[in-house]
Amino acid sequence: MSLTRRNLMQSGGAGAILLTAASACARSDQAGSNDLAELDGAETAARIRSGDLGPLEAVEAAIARAERIDPKINAIVTRTFRRAREDARRAEGTAAGPWAGVPTFVKDLDDVTGVSTRFGSRAFPGYKGGEQTPFINAFLGLGVVSLGKSATPEFGLSATTEPIATGKTRNPWNTDYSSGGSSGGAAALVASGVVPIAHASDGGGSIRIPASCCGNVGLKVSRGRNPQARSEDDIGPITLAVHGVQTRTVRDTAAVAAALALSSSESGLAPLPLITAPGKERLRIALAPRGLAGREPDPAVKQATEEVAALCADLGHHVEEAPAPVDAGLSEDFTLYWAAFAQAAVSLWEETFHLPRNAIAFEPFTIGLADRFEREEALFPAAIERLQAVVPRMNAFHEQYDLILSPVLTAPPPEIGYLGATLDYETLMQRLTDYVQYTVLYNITGAPAISLPLSMSPEGLPIGAMFGAPMGREDRLLALAYELEEARPWVGRRPSVWG
Numbered sequence: 001m002s003l004t005r006r007n008l009m010q011s012g013g014a015g016a017i018l019l020t021a022a023s024a025c026a027r028s029d030q031a032g033s034n035d036l037a038e039l040d041g042a043e044t045a046a047r048i049r050s051g052d053l054g055p056l057e058a059v060e061a062a063i064a065r066a067e068r069i070d071p072k073i074n075a076i077v078t079r080t081f082r083r084a085r086e087d088a089r090r091a092e093g094t095a096a097g098p099w100a101g102v103p104t105f106v107k108d109l110d111d112v113t114g115v116s117t118r119f120g121s122r123a124f125p126g127y128k129g130g131e132q133t134p135f136i137n138a139f140l141g142l143g144v145v146s147l148g149k150s151a152t153p154e155f156g157l158s159a160t161t162e163p164i165a166t167g168k169t170r171n172p173w174n175t176d177y178s179s180g181g182s183s184g185g186a187a188a189l190v191a192s193g194v195v196p197i198a199h200a201s202d203g204g205g206s207i208r209i210p211a212s213c214c215g216n217v218g219l220k221v222s223r224g225r226n227p228q229a230r231s232e233d234d235i236g237p238i239t240l241a242v243h244g245v246q247t248r249t250v251r252d253t254a255a256v257a258a259a260l261a262l263s264s265s266e267s268g269l270a271p272l273p274l275i276t277a278p279g280k281e282r283l284r285i286a287l288a289p290r291g292l293a294g295r296e297p298d299p300a301v302k303q304a305t306e307e308v309a310a311l312c313a314d315l316g317h318h319v320e321e322a323p324a325p326v327d328a329g330l331s332e333d334f335t336l337y338w339a340a341f342a343q344a345a346v347s348l349w350e351e352t353f354h355l356p357r358n359a360i361a362f363e364p365f366t367i368g369l370a371d372r373f374e375r376e377e378a379l380f381p382a383a384i385e386r387l388q389a390v391v392p393r394m395n396a397f398h399e400q401y402d403l404i405l406s407p408v409l410t411a412p413p414p415e416i417g418y419l420g421a422t423l424d425y426e427t428l429m430q431r432l433t434d435y436v437q438y439t440v441l442y443n444i445t446g447a448p449a450i451s452l453p454l455s456m457s458p459e460g461l462p463i464g465a466m467f468g469a470p471m472g473r474e475d476r477l478l479a480l481a482y483e484l485e486e487a488r489p490w491v492g493r494r495p496s497v498w499g
Contacts, residue, residue: 041256063081069499076151097141103195109155111136118165120163144197152182158365192495192497217451222242269472272472285403291410291437324394330440336372339369412457
């Protein structure tokens with residue numbers, strides 16, 4: 001059984017970029033640390049390259065952290081520790097990639113050859129993919145060592161990671177709260193110090209949402225920026241999802257983004273150089289505090305966003321409130337597109353097993369989305385046209401503003417169960433619609449956006465700030481991210497569950 005048809009692709013130039021990132025951006029606070037959990041990916045790679053740290057030593061330490069921490073957060077769904085040790089041994093003393101030996105995890109929506117992929121679901125037990133995606137080939141080609149698969153909601157369809165199949169993934173800052181989704185397992189593993197970076201993907205906010213919930217850096221790159229294969233299995237003309245990583249530092253995010261970026265001739269985008277420091281350009285920033293449906297965010301989120309806007313102004317950027325040129329119907333159109341993915345997964349299962357959809361195989365939300373698409377399929381072409389029409393409107397908006405600042409979510413991370421997988425479809429859909437009001441815009445347009453962990457709620461939970469840029473301008477996002485990381489450092493903050 002093949003869930004997609006995939007082609008192989010390798011990304012060139014990654015080694016030089018990552019080597020430069022590690023040498024040019026070494027942080028003094030990490031350089032003196034003997035605690036491997038404190039190191040980001042660039043520093044871990046630099047120590048391995050210098051011989052101060054062995055790949056197997058780095059992997060063994062991460063495995064020990066995983067065994068100690070995961071019982072508290074439930075973020076790992078498949079452990080490949082024996083395979084990781086073998087990969088680390090092979091990396092000893094060899095040129096196995098610029099980040100050889102840096103431990104990581106792969107999100108459980110993507111295949112790693114010989115490893116089970118569960119998709120956060122009970123529907124495909126025992127499935128093992130035989131062919132990796134172009135992005136996973138390129139990511140693992142950096143030399144990182146995967147310790148296994150990180151948790152995700154069923155088919156990545158929710159903004160929390162609480163699937164019936166593998167249980168609730170918990171936020172390291174307070175385990176009574178959600179880690180976000182759909183890259184919630186990756187985010188929790190990075191935030192808790194198990195690994196410095198972890199693979200993630202984003203089809204509606206699934207990198208930025210968990211980054212906000214867990215206090216990480218989460219960059220959604222431009223559509224087409226990374227190795228990614230479209231196939232006849234894709235749904236409709238808009239590719240919503242891109243791949244990336246969860247990290248704790250801007251330099252890790254910048255290094256991986258640059259290393260995995262395709263050439264301009266392949267992507268059709270402006271080149272993405274390695275960004276290593278704050279930029280000198282003063283930007284025109286539009287503050288857009290209201291969501292797609294016009295909803296005001298929670299008071300704590302509103303205050304946090306306004307404080308970030310004030311910080312940007314203090315740094316010399318021009319900030320003014322200006323809503324993005326979208327209407328409330330955009331959320332409904334996106335939901336119908338999202339429902340098409342659920343319907344495709346459910347239909348594939350029905351064809352494979354010759355059984356009707358049922359609550360033993362699928363969660364209520366997945367069935368509800370699939371049923372909705374089938375009821376409203378006649379509306380799909382018009383919804384696609386409206387989604388595509390957003391692109392020129394946003395392009396015109398960006399002629400006036402370099403970046404858009406908004407919340408990531410309307411509220412701080414919710415308690416476990418508030419978006420739970422056993423809720424009926426209507427209840428969960430309403431709650432998700434209220435909660436996820438900002439991120440989907442950039443999946444529709446394909447433009448890049450980043451979540452930065454600049455604020456904390458009164459209850460001690462992270463609140464991210466999201467900056468969006470025009471297509472292909474990740475460089476502006478990363479330069480500003482470095483500037484804000486220096487102005488309001490988060491690297492010393494640690495959750496209650498820590499490595």
